[in-house]
Amino acid sequence: MAQTTVVVPEVGMTAATPTACPCPGSLFPYPPPRAGMAVSRKCLRAAQAELGAGMLSGLVESMRASSPTHARAAAALAAGVDDEHAAWMARHPSALGKFEEIVAASKGKQIVMFLDYDGTLSPIVDDPDAAFMSETMRMAVRSVAKHFPTAIVSGRCRDKVFEFVKLAELYYAGSHGMDIKGPAKSSKSKAKGVLFQPASEFLPMIEEVHQRLIEETKHVAGAKVENNKFCVSVHFRCVDEKSWGALAETVKGVMREYPKLRMSQGRMVFEVRPTIKWDKGKALEFLLESLGFADCPNVLPVYIGDDRTDEDAFKVLRRRGQGVGILVSKHPKDTSASFSLQEPAEVMEFLLRLVEWKQLSRARLRLRRQADA
Ligand SMILES: O=P(O)(O)OC[C@H]1O[C@H](O[C@H]2O[C@H](CO)[C@@H](O)[C@H](O)[C@H]2O)[C@H](O)[C@@H](O)[C@@H]1O
Numbered sequence: 235m236a237q238t239t240v241v242v243p244e245v246g247m248t249a250a251t252p253t254a255c256p257c258p259g260s261l262f263p264y265p266p267p268r269a270g271m272a273v274s275r276k277c278l279r280a281a282q283a284e285l286g287a288g289m290l291s292g293l294v295e296s297m298r299a300s301s302p303t304h305a306r307a308a309a310a311l312a313a314g315v316d317d318e319h320a321a322w323m324a325r326h327p328s329a330l331g332k333f334e335e336i337v338a339a340s341k342g343k344q345i346v347m348f349l350d351y352d353g354t355l356s357p358i359v360d361d362p363d364a365a366f367m368s369e370t371m372r373m374a375v376r377s378v379a380k381h382f383p384t385a386i387v388s389g390r391c392r393d394k395v396f397e398f399v400k401l402a403e404l405y406y407a408g409s410h411g412m413d414i415k416g417p418a419k420s421s422k423s424k425a426k427g428v429l430f431q432p433a434s435e436f437l438p439m440i441e442e443v444h445q446r447l448i449e450e451t452k453h454v455a456g457a458k459v460e461n462n463k464f465c466v467s468v469h470f471r472c473v474d475e476k477s478w479g480a481l482a483e484t485v486k487g488v489m490r491e492y493p494k495l496r497m498s499q500g501r502m503v504f505e506v507r508p509t510i511k512w513d514k515g516k517a518l519e520f521l522l523e524s525l526g527f528a529d530c531p532n533v534l535p536v537y538i539g540d541d542r543t544d545e546d547a548f549k550v551l552r553r554r555g556q557g558v559g560i561l562v563s564k565h566p567k568d569t570s571a572s573f574s575l576q577e578p579a580e581v582m583e584f585l586l587r588l589v590e591w592k593q594l595s596r597a598r599l600r601l602r603r604q605a606d607a
Pocket residue numbers: 350351352353357358359360361362363365387388389390460462467469471500501502503505541543
């Protein structure tokens with residue numbers, strides 16, 4: 235079969251004309267990692283070292299870096315800010331500007347959409363319980379899901395992210411991918427009803443650490459502890475910067491008692507989760523496999539996210555040499571994503587353009603068939 239090859243700069247992927255996908259649709263491709271087995275000595279040592287001496291000042295520095303005001307101020311101090319931004323944009327061009335190249339690369343392939351929630355579909359707000367997505371964004375996601383299998387991949391607990399998104403036809407991977415569920419049984423989807431929870435052994439420990447963190451951080455005004463089922467978030471967006479050191483010290487102190495848990499940092503939030511080798515990147519691979527696209531050249535995963543935890547998924551796309559990683563950010567950031575979008579409003583525009591493009595391609599195909607008949 236003749237091959238049409240499209241190379242998208244920065245993405246390094248090629249699009250070929252369709253061949254029948256040979257991949258069987260396996261619903262449970264990975265044996266769930268057992269907690270005890272997954273926590274190797276190396277992991278334990280790394281977790282302990284991570285929380286060891288000297289970590290605190292590093293932590294506070296990193297808390298500062300995750301604050302947009304600080305990041306901007308620091309950037310403004312640096313000379314040649316505009317040049318730096320332009321250079322970053324050249325490396326991670328706007329997915330809207332490169333839209334035609336992106337869709338051209340999907341020729342003969344099934345697009346599968348992966349969407350982070352906070353900061354991607356909803357704007358970042360002070361109160362995590364009030365991070366609602368707009369009705370227009372919901373309509374855009376619903377329309378996208380009519381054309382392409384679509385998954386929400388979030389650090390939040392799956393039930394909570396579902397409450398925000400409210401679309402039963404989607405796949406949901408909550409708790410940073412540790413709680414995956416396919417669409418309801420009535421759906422026509424290949425992976426309907428799929429459920430995967432690789433960290434279920436950690437539930438009692440997570441519940442315990444959640445309670446401990448509430449208790450230990452209650453003296454820090456503005457700190458908020460959120461139970462995300464298989465992980466816990468400690469928010470410091472509303473904590474006075476003078477108390478960041480105290481908060482970091484407190485969380486670090488609790489973490490020392492739980493070597494099977496690790497801590498990472500998102501946007502003004504500490505995220506506590508099991509040390510198992512599972513993240514948003516693994517969730518992406520699991521979902522692709524569940525959909526029947528394991529080792530399949532005829533798929534184009536598109537992942538859009540704004541957070542450090544989304545980098546695991548961007549890295550997977552890079553490693554596979556397949557797919558489109560899009561970072562949502564107004565500011566230059568280290569990222570493995572190929573493209574960028576500035577904010578949720580641009581994400582919505584990108585989704586709507588995808589829908590429009592798909593509808594147009596279908597209409598063109600119909601017309602061509604009618605003309606040939
Ligand atoms: O993977 P995500 O869907 O991006 O979830 C990551 C964290 O998102 C939420 O926190 C972030 O958004 C909040 C609401 O805008 C904001 O107040 C907070 O500062 C951000 O870090 C969520 O509340 C966390 O539990 C997730 O881990």
